[in-house]
Amino acid sequence: MSDPVDGQGPVTAWDVVLYHYQPDKARALREAVLPLARQAGAEGLAAHVERHWRFGPHLRLRLRGPEARVSGAARRAAEALRAWAAAHPSVADRSDEQLLAEAAAAGRAELVAPPYGPLVPDNTVVAAPVNRSAEQALRSLIGAESAELREELLRTGLPALDSACHFLGAHGDTPQARVQLVVTALAAHATAHPDGLVGAHYSVLSHLEDFLVHEDPDGSLRAGFERRWERTGRAVTALVGRITEGGARDWERDWAHWSANAWSLAERRLAAGADLGGRHAAYRERAEALGDRATAERWNAELRTRYSEFHRLLHRSDPDGAMWHRPDYLINRTGTNGLYRLLAICDVRPLERYLAAHLLVRSVPELTGHRWQALLGAPEAAGAGAGTGQAGTDGTRMNGTRTDGTYMEGAA
Structure with missing residues (x-):
């Protein structure tokens, strides 16, 4: 109290x-x-x-x-x-x-x-x-400042949640409507980033690639995502382009407003000295305590061996991990984690979120001409689904993330 x-x-x-x-x-x-x-x-x-x-x-x-x-x-x-x-x-x-x-x-x-x-x-x-022990557990994991900001972002997200739920209701609460919601929210989120769509999509790409390298060993999910892109890519590109160019309409504006406010709140907190980096040792300890070998390896950099091509090339370009401490990375990660949390509240399933992420990422070269494979030296495979990435020559920076932190709390 x-x-x-x-x-x-x-x-x-x-x-x-x-x-x-x-x-x-x-x-x-x-x-x-x-x-x-x-x-x-x-x-x-x-x-x-x-x-x-x-x-x-x-x-x-x-x-x-x-x-x-x-x-x-x-x-x-x-x-x-x-x-x-x-x-x-x-x-x-x-x-x-x-x-x-x-x-x-x-x-x-x-x-x-x-x-x-x-x-x-x-x-x-x-x-x-409120269960105080659960609150304290969250604070010990992500830090007191991040926990306070997390709650503030949830409070300011109420209008976006309300407009999203009414949009879903008007479209029958269908999976298709939820995917459209996520694409819209991700595009609106990009408008808050100083480097726009190119700068904002790296955390989306990072989450997507990390998910696929662990959960899609045979490539069937990526292939399914790519088939959806082939059917809907033109409409998705038009939607993302309109919103990122400032053309959000009606309920879409609530998400753009939330993202702009989230960036501002995180930026001010960071400037005031807040630690938004999280406590990586605490994540590793939690993973080890679960007693599951695969989980422990995934959260321990000394044990983990499975990485996506994007993350391997990203590490090659930044072997010391300097990006993890940059203000733009910390601010964007904080807002993106908050965005995922809001989307999960309004029924978005993980696969729907990753499908929407794939669609947004695939729209980036169509709208900007920007491809991470070219920048990082990856071979450009035909239909390389998740692949658009970070610019270096145009002033933007790589912006991967380690975890989405969608829930990360043990309270009931």
Whole structure:
């Protein structure tokens, strides 16, 4: 708790959690959770929304403010969510055993240690003070300044979440609509980068290539992504070009505004001395604690041997890793991680995000003529899906990332 604010008592935080096992949660967000977040904000409380899977898939409304007010607001929000869940109950499509198996896989991917159960029953609503040990675990992993900025980016993301969920609803909450949402959000995100689309797409490329080198050993995913590009590339290029040239419309503007604000917030925090670099030893320790050899190797540079062509060539061009400490890298990584977190809240599956990343990356040479293979000396393969990269001669810089940090918290 902090010092009293305006004589209203100490500041505290409560979580209101809706366990909603149905995979698509956009309706719950549109009709229940996001309106409650807006209401709390109108009442002078800090509010944001998160999504997680530990102890059962759920949406989490976090309220922060004077203790006497926030506890009452949390209880009222819980009652409203219970009424909504009773009228619109979630219908699970997986057994408890499947959910726990998926949680174990997600735990390895996101470095969240067991236990993952017991599962809280579907359609349960719980309101309680925030788990301080979970907050501290997050701070120990990414640093106090990054944890505070993470929460601020979630708070400022409410309008973007709201507009995205309404866009999805208007298009049937379909996978195609979610992919369009991600392409749009990534293009809007590029408008915040000082080097535009060329500068902004490197973290997207890095995440994509790291995913494929680990999860696509036979190349079938990349081939499928490329087939989608062949069918939709012209429309994707037109969409990305319009938005990156400043032509965002309607709901798209909310994402462009969020990204510009995210860059500004991260830039100011970094200039004030905040450490936005994360604690890499803590990531490695978490990975080792899971007891899974492949996970431990992936997070330990001394053990890891599997890298994408992009990352091998990137390391060759920057063997000392100077880029990891540059302000533009740290600022862009912070904003991009926040963007991925928002997209995950509004139902975007990992494969949908990586497909959208592939489509955006493939549009870059069409729009800018820029190819990372040419810069880094890679052979230009026909249909090289993920390959557009970093300029050096035009003033932009390479901007890979180690992890997207989409969740990276163990709280329920």
